[in-house]
Amino acid sequence: MARNDLLSRISIDPNICFGKPCIRGHRIWVSLILDYLASGTSIEEILEAYPSIEREDILACIAYGSEMARGAFVELPLDKKKEASA
Numbered sequence: 001m002a003r004n005d006l007l008s009r010i011s012i013d014p015n016i017c018f019g020k021p022c023i024r025g026h027r028i029w030v031s032l033i034l035d036y037l038a039s040g041t042s043i044e045e046i047l048e049a050y051p052s053i054e055r056e057d058i059l060a061c062i063a064y065g066s067e068m069a070r071g072a073f074v075e076l077p078l079d080k081k082k083e084a085s086a
Contacts, residue, residue, distance in 0.1 A: 001056055007067070009060035013079045021064060021076070023057045026050075033061040 011024040021030040028050060036046050043058050 001059065003063055006056065006060040006063040009057050010064050010076060011079055012076045023053055026053060028053065030061045030064050033058055034065050
């Protein structure tokens, strides 16, 4: 899966989880998934704990973390439909 396709699985919405980057459609922070991976939790264990996410969601978290570590700014569009209903 291409980097941009992976990054499209991450969303930032100021009305959800204080605007922290999350897996799109979930309230699961990117940083939570990265913390699990950093502590040695396997992708399979994370998928068992969070059956509503997919392997590509975890890879998207890694891709997002990689972009942030480069010091690059990853621009993600706000979810306009949720913002309009608020």
